Amino acid sequence: xxxxxxxxxxxxxxxxxxxxxxxxxxxxxxxxxxxxxxxxxxxxxxxxxxxxxxxxxxxxxxxxxxxxxxxxxxxxxxxxxxxxxxxxxxxxxxxxxxxxxxxxxxxxxxxxxxxxxxxxxxxxxxxxxxxxxxxx
Numbered sequence: 001x002x003x004x005x006x007x008x009x010x011x012x013x014x015x016x017x018x019x020x021x022x023x024x025x026x027x028x029x030x031x032x033x034x035x036x037x038x039x040x041x042x043x044x045x046x047x048x049x050x051x052x053x054x055x056x057x058x059x060x061x062x063x064x065x066x067x068x069x070x071x072x073x074x075x076x077x078x079x080x081x082x083x084x085x086x087x088x089x090x091x092x093x094x095x096x097x098x099x100x101x102x103x104x105x106x107x108x109x110x111x112x113x114x115x116x117x118x119x120x121x122x123x124x125x126x127x128x129x130x131x132x133x134x135x136x
Contacts, residue, residue, distance in 0.1 A: 001056055004117045009052060011110045015103040016045050025096040044069070063118055070111040070118075077108040 019041060051069050054062030089101040 004114055005052075005056065008110055008114045011103070011106050012048055015107045016041070016048075018100055018103050021096055022100045044072075063122055067115060067118055070115050074108055074111040074115070077104055077111075080104070081108075 047065075047069050051062065051066035053059075055066050056062075085101075089097060089104075091097055
């Protein structure tokens with residue numbers, strides 16, 4: 001597996017895993033729950049898992065499924081930060097929120113970087129395919 005794929009999997013899984021202590025810290029201790037957030041979280045995680053499996057096994061649809069996930073993830077964090085959260089969600093006194101926020105920033109950068117890597121890699125493989133076809 002190429003290192004960009006490994007890096008993306010590590011930061012994305014870390015972000016999803018950290019949602020558990022984040023949830024418990026902000027909602028579990030009060031016995032309240034943000035209605036309906038669990039379902040989108042699970043669905044997007046399944047979306048990411050499907051994209052990763054398709055991409056790693058070089059199955060049809062791997063690149064577009066991963067690209068669609070990454071675009072949605074990057075847009076989610078862009079909207080989140082433009083809504084006024086940028087920088088304000090980095091409190092030194094709340095480690096759980098700090099880690100969640102840092103993971104969000106890292107995931108935003110990773111999504112943009114990986115989209116670029118997918119584009120370049122796919123473009124290179126396509127130009128290589130053309131050379132192979134035309135040289136026959």
